[in-house]
Amino acid sequence: MVRECKSVRSAYGKTLVELGRINSNIVVLDADLSCSTQTQMFAKEFPERFFDMGIAEQDMMTTAAGLACTGKIPFVSTFAMFATGRAWEQIRNTICYSNLNVKIAATHGGITVGEDGASHQALEDISLMRSIPNMTVIVPADEKETIEAVKYAACSYGPFYIRIARTNLPDVYDTSYKFNISKALIMKEGTDITLISNGETLVETLDCAKMLSEKGISAEVISVPVVKPIDKETIINSAKKTNRVVTIENHSIIGGLGSSVCEVLSENYPVKVTRLGINDEFGQSGKAKELMEYYGITSEKLTEKIIGLIK
Amino acid sequence: MINQLSGSETEELKTVSKKIRKEVLMMIHNAQSGHPGGSLSAVDILTVLFTKCMKHYPECDKNIDYKNRDRFVLSKGHASAALYAIMAHCGYFKEEELLTFRKLGSKLQGHPCSNALKGIEISTGSLGQGLSIACGMALGLRLDNINSKVYVYIGDGETQEGSIWEAVMNAAHNKLNNIIAFVDRNKLQIDGSTETVKSIGDLCAKFKAFGWNTLETDGHNYNQIYNAIEKAKKSDKPTVIIADTVKGKGVSFMENNPSWHGKAPNDEQLKQALEELK
Numbered sequence: 314m315v316r317e318c319k320s321v322r323s324a325y326g327k328t329l330v331e332l333g334r335i336n337s338n339i340v341v342l343d344a345d346l347s348c349s350t351q352t353q354m355f356a357k358e359f360p361e362r363f364f365d366m367g368i369a370e371q372d373m374m375t376t377a378a379g380l381a382c383t384g385k386i387p388f389v390s391t392f393a394m395f396a397t398g399r400a401w402e403q404i405r406n407t408i409c410y411s412n413l414n415v416k417i418a419a420t421h422g423g424i425t426v427g428e429d430g431a432s433h434q435a436l437e438d439i440s441l442m443r444s445i446p447n448m449t450v451i452v453p454a455d456e457k458e459t460i461e462a463v464k465y466a467a468c469s470y471g472p473f474y475i476r477i478a479r480t481n482l483p484d485v486y487d488t489s490y491k492f493n494i495s496k497a498l499i500m501k502e503g504t505d506i507t508l509i510s511n512g513e514t515l516v517e518t519l520d521c522a523k524m525l526s527e528k529g530i531s532a533e534v535i536s537v538p539v540v541k542p543i544d545k546e547t548i549i550n551s552a553k554k555t556n557r558v559v560t561i562e563n564h565s566i567i568g569g570l571g572s573s574v575c576e577v578l579s580e581n582y583p584v585k586v587t588r589l590g591i592n593d594e595f596g597q598s599g600k601a602k603e604l605m606e607y608y609g610i611t612s613e614k615l616t617e618k619i620i621g622l623i624k
Numbered sequence: 625m626i627n628q629l630s631g632s633e634t635e636e637l638k639t640v641s642k643k644i645r646k647e648v649l650m651m652i653h654n655a656q657s658g659h660p661g662g663s664l665s666a667v668d669i670l671t672v673l674f675t676k677c678m679k680h681y682p683e684c685d686k687n688i689d690y691k692n693r694d695r696f697v698l699s700k701g702h703a704s705a706a707l708y709a710i711m712a713h714c715g716y717f718k719e720e721e722l723l724t725f726r727k728l729g730s731k732l733q734g735h736p737c738s739n740a741l742k743g744i745e746i747s748t749g750s751l752g753q754g755l756s757i758a759c760g761m762a763l764g765l766r767l768d769n770i771n772s773k774v775y776v777y778i779g780d781g782e783t784q785e786g787s788i789w790e791a792v793m794n795a796a797h798n799k800l801n802n803i804i805a806f807v808d809r810n811k812l813q814i815d816g817s818t819e820t821v822k823s824i825g826d827l828c829a830k831f832k833a834f835g836w837n838t839l840e841t842d843g844h845n846y847n848q849i850y851n852a853i854e855k856a857k858k859s860d861k862p863t864v865i866i867a868d869t870v871k872g873k874g875v876s877f878m879e880n881n882p883s884w885h886g887k888a889p890n891d892e893q894l895k896q897a898l899e900e901l902k
Contacts, residue, residue: 364763379746379760402750406750
């Protein structure tokens with residue numbers, strides 16, 4: 314099946330411009346990657362409100378903190394690796410400890426960074442961000458969700474981390490979709506097993522559920538774009554229905570969505586949870602799709618694994 | 625033009641800074657924890673800045689001109705005792721509260737916390753971040769056409785942090801002449817002399833090479849400090865005031881002794897220190 318895939322990064326860039334037109338307090342910072350993150354669109358229209366900080370992520374993050382102190386709403390973009398890794402302590406000690414209105418929108422998270430290889434593939438960013446108090450963490454799955462999440466962050470006070478997918482993605486939501494910070498979405502109802510995903514793996518998970526249903530397995534699919542604060546209720550209710558949960562993410566299985574779901578269920582309704590994603594290892598070079606297959610997060614690979622789990 | 629403090633102003637500064645020093649010692653003694661050395665080296669500059677040079681409003685957002693205030697960032701957050709004492713002196717909060725320093729539930733956290741104490745612009749404590757914060761504030765103020773200054777107080781050992789130099793480039797590149805940075809050049813850090821641990825060398829030449837306006841001053845001479853700040857206000861470049869200071873200044877047994885970086889005086893030592901500051 315050929316589906317139209319849309320550039321989520323372009324959607325991010327366009328949304329920033331739109332926000333910049335409405336609100337003169339929106340400012341954007343990038344660390345020499347504005348062509349990749351698409352903040353260049355904002356730079357073109359609002360050069361006085363765009364700051365290219367050069368290859369200096371620590372300085373960028375704390376400069377954003379200073380801008381927020383003067384009432385600006387900074388969007389900070391670079392690759393997820395450098396935003397959340399290099400500048401983690403700036404985010405923790407300056408932005409989040411002071412609870413500043415800084416929005417970190419990072420691209421190139423996960424294995425789908427592709428050819429650049431392990432040094433650039435952030436497999437730990439969700440884990441790093443969600444462990445910091447005051448931080449909200451969102452992993453949108455398609456163009457529409459990205460746009461809405463970015464707009465929501467711009468209008469809500471406090472630090473946000475939004476992981477913008479590097480790869481082009483098909484629409485997974487219909488036109489009635491509305492982003493809700495406190496709600497996970499039941500994408501498909503089912504009774505045998507619950508599949509929980511977000512970001513680039515959500516479409517794979519939905520396809521997997523179709524393949525499973527052809528094999529007579531009824532999978533419920535839940536989209537959890539907001540990893541923190543997580544919607545416990547939807548997850549618990551689904552677990553009560555199926556008694557078997559699998560999480561699927563383009564991230565290390567340590568500390569991300571899978572861990573978040575385990576935390577919710579082990580404290581509230583313990584059922585067996587299997588975390589699928591990147592195991593405790595580094596990635597490597599290759600095409601995004603090849604890597605997803607190699608690390609087992611395409612719909613086909615997921616289907617194989619889940620059938621194996623159920624048997 | 626030389627900006628001169630009057631004789632009575634100098635006398636007053638002497639009295640206030642002595643009071644601040646005593647409070648710093650009592651706070652740290654009371655908490656049995658804190659950083660006397662780097663607090664005492666900062667007292668004179670903070671006293672001149674907060675009482676003579678900086679436009680600030682201890683009543684905070686109750687003042688209609690609050691958004692036009694100058695900003696202050698204590699990048700070397702461990703000198704918090706000195707900052708709290710001068711803030712209390714200026715009326716940000718009652719001086720009685722100083723003795724809650726570092727105690728459970730206090731507004732006066734070990735390192736400054738903006739969500740705990742009104743008047744603290746931003747939380748600091750982890751070194752190397754204050755100058756970038758100042759750059760962000762300076763950019764934000766410029767966007768809003770607010771002609772306020774951003775003062776940032778950096779430790780000399782702190783300049784070993786690479787992020788300081790990222791920020792130094794940032795300020796020069798963006799021509800942030802509304803930044804006035806102090807480097808508290810007390811020449812000591814926890815493990816000993818800055819030059820033995822990791823030599824900082826000629827800071828003035830380094831900042832100059834990065835495109836900054838540089839001034840050097842005796843960090844315990846009120847007139848020199850005042851002069852430098854007033855000169856810096858008129859610069860068309862970001863200014864660093866490299867202040868030659870003495871760690872532990874004012875207490876004989878603490879002066880130039882790195883072991884007093886992060887150690888509280890006992891009862892006997894406090895008594896002697898207060899005696900010296902009479």
